[in-house]
Amino acid sequence: MKAFDYHQAVDSEQAVAQAVRVSGAEDMAKYLGGGTNLVDLMRETVERPDALIDVTALSHAIDETPEGGLLIGAATTNAELAGDIRVRTRYPMLSRAILTGASAQIRNMATVGGNLLQRTRCAYFYDMATHCNKREPGAGCDAHEGFHRYHAILGTSSSCMATHPSDMAVALAALEARIHLRGPDGDRQLPLTELHREPGERPDIETELRPQELIVAIELPRLPMAARSGYRKVRDRASYAFALVSVASMVALDGGTIQDVRLALGGVGTKPWRAYRAEEALRGQPATEATLVTAVDAELAAAKTLPDNAFKVELARRTMIAELSRRIADARSGGDA
Numbered sequence: 001m002k003a004f005d006y007h008q009a010v011d012s013e014q015a016v017a018q019a020v021r022v023s024g025a026e027d028m029a030k031y032l033g034g035g036t037n038l039v040d041l042m043r044e045t046v047e048r049p050d051a052l053i054d055v056t057a058l059s060h061a062i063d064e065t066p067e068g069g070l071l072i073g074a075a076t077t078n079a080e081l082a083g084d085i086r087v088r089t090r091y092p093m094l095s096r097a098i099l100t101g102a103s104a105q106i107r108n109m110a111t112v113g114g115n116l117l118q119r120t121r122c123a124y125f126y127d128m129a130t131h132c133n134k135r136e137p138g139a140g141c142d143a144h145e146g147f148h149r150y151h152a153i154l155g156t157s158s159s160c161m162a163t164h165p166s167d168m169a170v171a172l173a174a175l176e177a178r179i180h181l182r183g184p185d186g187d188r189q190l191p192l193t194e195l196h197r198e199p200g201e202r203p204d205i206e207t208e209l210r211p212q213e214l215i216v217a218i219e220l221p222r223l224p225m226a227a228r229s230g231y232r233k234v235r236d237r238a239s240y241a242f243a244l245v246s247v248a249s250m251v252a253l254d255g256g257t258i259q260d261v262r263l264a265l266g267g268v269g270t271k272p273w274r275a276y277r278a279e280e281a282l283r284g285q286p287a288t289e290a291t292l293v294t295a296v297d298a299e300l301a302a303a304k305t306l307p308d309n310a311f312k313v314e315l316a317r318r319t320m321i322a323e324l325s326r327r328i329a330d331a332r333s334g335g336d337a
């Protein structure tokens with residue numbers, strides 16, 4: 001591992017100032033959350049920062065917003081967020097998404113900010129002996145001809161087909177979360193759905209973050225129908241595995257008609273995948289299986305597959321239909337998700 005400087009920030013202003021100071025002409029600083037992804041990447045020399053700015057002492061608060069939502073400090077751990085009673089009752093899909101990820105030990109360390117910015121789990125990305133456009137633009141992509149069973153089918157490019165690994169981010173995409181940012185040029189907000197980029201020709205540029213920008217908080221809007229939301233993750237083994245396909249969903253009915261819906265996918269997209277096409281095909285339509293099939297097929301029409309990940313189209317199709325059916329049944333009965 002390359003030697004690096006370590007700084008601990010007491011607040012977000014200090015964190016940004018430290019990052020600006022150490023990121024002079026050649027130096028590069030990275031913010032350090034729980035370190036459960038960044039430190040692994042540093043060990044493999046995939047990440048080689050000159051300095052780490054530890055941001056774990058920043059806000060862990062989960063506060064009510066005046067609009068009836070929640071504002072979550074970026075240093076809140078995955079375990080703290082999943083266990084919060086307001087999250088469990090008002091946004092259960094978020095709690096469930098987090099609890100399907102990693103292990104209890106990792107969730108105790110991992111932060112909300114770090115979870116959103118964790119890097120892909122593509123094995124070639126971690127292996128310095130292979131070709132990877134995300135690590136080294138223009139180097140090529142060994143996954144295309146190699147092992148790509150876990151790779152994405154939506155939002156891919158000829159340069160990269162790596163899946164975004166976060167479960168939490170999928171739920172946050174469906175919940176229309178907003179990211180609060182602080183940087184050298186001040187504060188701004190972004191919808192979660194606009195934080196991550198599709199790879200295009202530059203898979204090494206993964207987000208819309210500006211240099212030294214820090215995630216300070218995540219805002220969940222008031223969303224009553226989220227109280228009957230759910231998250232299902234399909235994977236190779238029952239725990240401690242990344243998603244092959246995951247589905248975050250919520251549905252509001254008006255009689256037999258789908259009045260409103262939110263749908264997001266994990267394990268299939270190069271970014272947390274909000275299924276806008278399917279949502280559009282569902283709103284205002286009768287809550288029947290035929291409607292669900294049409295909507296799901298509309299979303300998956302854009303899928304691009306390779307031999308080993310082609311199975312994900314049918315798996316995503318079935319999981320989405322099953323989850324939407326369940327949300328509709330719950331909405332009809334007025335029960336829990």
Ligand SMILES: Cc1cc2nc3c(=O)[nH]c(=O)nc-3n(C[C@H](O)[C@H](O)[C@H](O)COP(=O)(O)OP(=O)(O)OC[C@H]3O[C@@H](n4cnc5c(N)ncnc54)[C@H](O)[C@@H]3O)c2cc1C
Binds near residue numbers: 038116119216243
């Ligand atoms: C064995 C294993 C299994 C896992 N399984 C899953 C899974 O099934 N589902 C899932 O979703 N995740 C899974 N994870 C990933 C785990 O959830 C992430 O490693 C973790 O969420 C990252 O959080 P962290 O705080 O440790 O981030 P770090 O490793 O500290 O940082 C990750 C990135 O975020 C940046 N960063 C951190 N905080 C901020 C901030 N506030 N502002 C700006 N940048 C910041 C860092 O600079 C770094 O680039 C798994 C991890 C492991 C090791």
Ligand code: SF4
Binds near residue numbers: 131134135160162
């Ligand atoms: S899929 Fe992306 S991350 Fe994986 S080897 Fe190809 S370029 Fe690298």
